[in-house]
Amino acid sequence: MEPVVQKAGVVAIIGRPNSGKSTLLNNLLGQKVSITSPKPQTTRFAIQAVYEDDRGQIIFVDTPGVVGKVKDQLARRINLEAESQVNKELDLVIYLVDHTRERDLEENKTFGIVRKFQGPKLLVINKIDVVRPTHIVQYKFMEEEFDDVVEISALERKHLGKLLQVIFEFLPEGKPLVQSKDLVQPGLNIDSKTFLSEIIREKAFLFLRREVPYSVTAVVDDVIVRDNGLLYVKARILTSADRYKSMIIGKGGVMVKEISMAARKELETATNKKVYLELTVETDPHWMDTV
Ligand SMILES: Nc1nc2c(ncn2[C@@H]2O[C@H](COP(=O)(O)OP(=O)(O)OP(=O)(O)O)[C@@H](O)[C@H]2O)c(=O)[nH]1
Ligand SMILES: [Mg+2]
Structure with missing residues (x-):
């Protein structure tokens, strides 16, 4: 049966370098659109890609992680990218954290950007396939600032279905923002x-x-x-x-x-x-x- 209510919205994925934002985007889409690596600031520009199913359409925005120490003009420019995305029209922000690393200045810088967003926010704790080391308590502390919390493993595709369900809950009702027939690939801004x-x-x-x-x-x-x-x-x-x-x-x-x-x-x-x-x-x- 066709669901009556369709949802649509733009969702930004924000998180410090290496938290797994691009891995999450690729595995949500089931297709690689954004490159990943163990090195910080692998992503250099915001990448938009479309997810669609019978519940509606989500335009995901993968953003570069904000580094604590800026070494050159490229890093300076990359650092502004996440913040500028938050200033755009978004329906939801996913704050992706890596519980295996301690909360530090870099993390707090990123959290500061997420905090500025007035709309609904999800705290998504990534890498739960890794048991140790963990600093999950430091992240759970932030729970009350968020509308919901989901624990996932982006790499092992754990609880991604649950995450999508929560995302759709918070998205407004609406028609698709992009026409599926015009889409050759999920990536919107990468030729x-x-x-x-x-x-x-x-x-x-x-x-x-x-x-x-x-x-x-x-x-x-x-x-x-x-x-x-x-x-x-x-x-x-x-x-x-x-x-x-x-x-x-x-x-x-x-x-x-x-x-x-x-x-x-x-x-x-x-x-x-x-x-x-x-x-x-x-x-x-x-x-x-x-x-
Ligand atoms: N164990 C584990 N590793 C993960 C998970 N998600 C991502 N990673 C790894 O973490 C590293 C960083 O992943 P990326 O997706 O490139 O991280 P990012 O947040 O996009 O990083 P930047 O683009 O630099 O901001 C890669 O080596 C991934 O394989 C996960 O759920 N579990
Ligand atoms: Mg990335």
Whole structure:
């Protein structure tokens, strides 16, 4: 039976770096739209994606985590992103916390942003698949500031159904905000070239150490479907300094090869095509000015 009441709304996922926001978004959608990694500020811009079922439509907004210590202008800009999303029209905010880490200044900075939101707020405690260490008591303390609390494991997809149910409860009645027929993919603000470059950046984040990932971005210049069905992707990793460039290339090119191979594999799964990835590394001291 068709339900009579349809719900619709915009829901932002806010949380400190690494709390699992992008993992949650991908697993709610059942499809990757946002890259993830164990390093903070993997997400650099807000990513909007649509979830839909017979209860209605949710536009999720995945936001970058706010870092405590700002090291460069990129981090400064990324840090403003979550706050600017909260100032937009939202129907609900999900505050995603990682109970395995202590509440600290960084966490409180993020909580400060969430607090400013006047509408309904959910406290979502992530990573419950991890038993120890836990600082869950510090987070439970905040319960009364929220309309509801849900414990989940974004990674292991635990209680995501329950979370969706609670989200729908708090959303207003309304018609879908985007027409499903216009949707080719759930991501609203990422075109296919951007998505391919994000996958490459994700692999760079996974393989590169220390501060090197923060010196890079990825750009896709060409995507061509060849006659034999092969997808040819020409891309560049840009880095801010020569000393990083040699680290990204690695001895005899091993590092860039590793990044490239991992990216190619995932691009093949994502596009369902054989992929040839031509990946080069370039120094561009000004790339941060253009993103
Ligand atoms: N054990 C466990 N790990 C998780 C869970 N959710 C996410 N992670 C891991 O936590 C790390 C960070 O996940 P992301 O989804 O990239 O975190 P994020 O909040 O989007 O981080 P930023 O984009 O940097 O703000 C990754 O290594 C994930 O695999 C979970 O439920 N359990
Ligand atoms: Mg993220």
